[in-house]
Amino acid sequence: MRTYLPQESLTAMSSFLSVRSQDHRESRRGFTLVELLVVIAIIGVLVGLLLPAVQSAREAARRMQCANNMRQFGLAFHNAHDTLGYFPAACYTVDSLDTSVFPAAPKGNPSRTEHSWRVKVMPYMEDTTLADMYDFDLNWWEGQNLAVAQNNVSVYRCPSSPVPEALLSTPPGPTRDSDSNAPALTLSAPLGTSDYEVFTGVKNKVFSPDPYKNKGPETYGALIKDKVSEMGQIRDGTSKTMLVVESAGRPTMYRGKNKVATGEVNQCLGWADSLGPFKLHLMGPDGQKNTAPKNQGLPFNACNDGEALAFHPSGMNATMCDGSTRHINDSIDLAVFAALITRAGGGSGEPLATE
Secondary structure (H helix, E strand, O other): OOOOOOHHHHHHHHHHHHHHHHHHHHHOOOOOHHHHHHHHHHHHHHHHHHHHHHHHHHHHHHHHHHHHHHHHHHHHHHHHHHHHOOEOOOEEOHHHHOOOOOOOOOOOOOOOOOEEHHHHHHHHOOOOHHHHHOOOOOOOOOOHHHHHHOOOOHHHOOOOOOOOOOOOEEOOHHHHOOOOOOOOEEOOOOOOOOOEEOEEEEOOOOOOOOOOOOOOHHHEOOOEOOEOEOHHHOOOOHHHOEEEEEEOOOOEOEEOOEEOOOOOEOOOOOOOOOOOOEEEOOEOOOOOEOOOOOOOOOOOOOEOOOOOEOOOOOEEEEEEOOOOEEEEEOOOOHHHHHHHHOOOOHHHOOOOOOO
16 A cells, blocks of 8 residues: 655655755865865975075076166266276275375366266266266265265166165264275265275285285276276276176175174265275185185175175176176186286286186
């Protein structure tokens, strides 16, 4: 005998089964806790793999921008040479006032005032707004020049360099170097800074035997203090002689890539500061002079106070005297690096300036 359920019961049961089926389907659309943890772990691994690549790409872009800045220096120097017939001095110092040294005013500095190479080539760069405001009859810290010097100029800053500390008071020039008469300054705004500088030569006592022991013209860099340089004086070859290098992070002091905690002020305060050009010294890995055996000093990246230093991972950019820009690896041989600095050292016994 068959038993038939009432129509109302069948309808209710059908509705119940339909709801349970729908609930089951909806519950399958989510993740279990284990699945979620696996997905998070995979994403973490991918991010960990991707981050170094992103950082590397960003540094490559920053290094390229730095090289572009330095190409502008090369063009500016060559434009100056085409116009004037010479490269300006590495800096014009207090010696310009000494009539026993310069009976006539130094070439390129008829007012015998103190100036940086950066302000001397600025009129030959694309943007001459600040150059038009600068008065070469005054020292860099005098009159309207100080207001000009307080401007930040992007082409003078390497994008890989840390932001320097803001200085609103500065020590007098003679405490930084005897080449300057600049007074102590109290500023309303920090000086615009620069991560780029020039070598004026190679010191003696860096090597043994020493090709630079006579301290003569064979030790000179492409640019020297208070005297202009002509293309014909670069006898080692314009493509084998450095014109501009990096000395990044100034005026903050660095030894290696570590900031000096004492708050010691760097020799060079800003891009308009006449102080800053330097010679190659015997530098130890501690960032101090003469703490390494001869022939074993660091070519650069020991410190940024009177030496070349860059914050790129593998080396530094340099503009050569032919206007080209090269990336120089920090593993370069010290003697070869010294040869790249000198403009006429080939006859002194130094090696060929090739990497």
